Amino acid sequence: MKSGFIDLPDDIEEDALAPVRRSSVLIVDDQAAVLQTLYQLFKDTYEVFVATSGAQALSRAKVNPPDLVLLDMVMPGMTGMEVCRQLKEDPETQNIPVIFLTGNCSVDDEARALDAGAADFISKPFNPRIVSVRVNTQLRLKAKSDLLRRIARTDALTGLGNRRHFNSTLFKEWRRCARNSLPISLVFIDVDFFKRFNDIYGHPMGDYCLSSVASAMKSRMWRPADLLARFGGEEFVCLLPETPLKGAIHKAQELEAAVRDLAISHEGSSVAPVVTISLGVAAALPAQGDDPETLIDAADRMLYESKAGGRGQVRSVEITSA
Ligand SMILES: [Mg+2]
Structure with missing residues (x-):
C-alpha cells in the first residue's frame, strides 16, 4: 500500500x-x-x-x-x-x-x-x-x-503539506502577491462520496484512496511556489501564487482528470463508477491589507457549488477587493 x-x-x-x-x-x-x-x-x-x-x-x-x-x-x-x-x-x-x-x-x-x-x-x-x-x-x-x-508541516498519510503548513504559506504568498501586484488562486478539493467509499471498502482502502488521490494530484504540480496540501479528512487545497483565474481553472481541470484517470472503483458514487473529486476555484488580485480569508471563503463557496451542481467538476470565481 x-x-x-x-x-x-x-x-x-x-x-x-x-x-x-x-x-x-x-x-x-x-x-x-x-x-x-x-x-x-x-x-x-x-x-x-x-x-x-x-x-x-x-x-x-x-x-x-x-x-x-x-x-x-x-x-x-x-x-x-x-x-x-x-x-x-x-x-x-x-x-x-x-x-x-x-x-x-x-x-x-x-x-x-x-x-x-x-x-x-x-x-x-x-x-x-x-x-x-x-x-x-x-x-x-x-x-x-x-x-x-x-x-x-507534513501530513503523515499523504506526505503532502498539512493544514498548518498551508495556512502559513497562504499568508506568506498572499502578502508577497499583494506587494508585487500579482494574482493568486486557490483550489478547494473534496473527494466525492468519500464516506460511502469508507463504508463500502473499509478504512484501510479509504487511506489508500486518499494517498493515491494525493500522489496523482501531486504529480501534476511542478512549479516550486505552488502548494498542494491536505486540508483535513478528504479535503485538499491547492495554492497557486502568481496565477490568474484562467490558469487556476486549467490546473483544477488537470487535477480532476488525474484523479479520474486513477480509475479507483467506487460503487457508491452517483457521479462515476470511479473515485472523482469536486473542485472550487477562486482567484484574486490582492491589495495590501486584504485578508486571505476572503480567498478561502470564495473557494469554499465554489466547492459547494460544484457539489450542488453534480460533483466531479470545477466551479470558479474571481474576487475583487473592496
Ligand atoms: Mg579575520
Whole structure:
C-alpha cells in the first residue's frame, strides 16, 4: 500500500558521533591561510563553500543556504557579528547554526555573539579535532531540528503539506502577491462520496484512496511556489501564487482528470463508477491589507457549488477587493 510516510535520514538514528554526511558548510574568513586549513579539514566530509568577506558570505548563504556557517569575527568591512545578525533576521537563513571563529576577544564580545544567535564559539588558534567535533555536533542538531520542522508541516498519510503548513504559506504568498501586484488562486478539493467509499471498502482502502488521490494530484504540480496540501479528512487545497483565474481553472481541470484517470472503483458514487473529486476555484488580485480569508471563503463557496451542481467538476470565481 502506498503512503507518504516521511523517510528518516539515515544519519539521524545511526552512530551519534559519525559526521552528518552531505551537509554543506560555509567558511568565512578574510585570511587565506585560515580558509585553506579549514577547507582541507572538511573537504572530504562535507560540501564546503568559502567566502572572504561578510558581504560575500551573506550573498552565498542567500543563494544556496548552507547547513552551517563558520564565521570569522574580525574582518574588514562587515564584521562577523553583523553577518550573524543578518542571517538570523532572514527567515530563509535563520535556522543555520553559526559558529564564530575568533582571535583574542573579550567576554563581552563572546556574550554579544551568543546574544546575536551564535551556536558556538571557537578561539584561534584552533585545534582541528576540536573544530571538527563542534561542527559535527551543530550539524547533527541542525539535521534533527530540520526533520522536526519537516514533520510538523507534513501530513503523515499523504506526505503532502498539512493544514498548518498551508495556512502559513497562504499568508506568506498572499502578502508577497499583494506587494508585487500579482494574482493568486486557490483550489478547494473534496473527494466525492468519500464516506460511502469508507463504508463500502473499509478504512484501510479509504487511506489508500486518499494517498493515491494525493500522489496523482501531486504529480501534476511542478512549479516550486505552488502548494498542494491536505486540508483535513478528504479535503485538499491547492495554492497557486502568481496565477490568474484562467490558469487556476486549467490546473483544477488537470487535477480532476488525474484523479479520474486513477480509475479507483467506487460503487457508491452517483457521479462515476470511479473515485472523482469536486473542485472550487477562486482567484484574486490582492491589495495590501486584504485578508486571505476572503480567498478561502470564495473557494469554499465554489466547492459547494460544484457539489450542488453534480460533483466531479470545477466551479470558479474571481474576487475583487473592496
Ligand atoms: Mg579575520
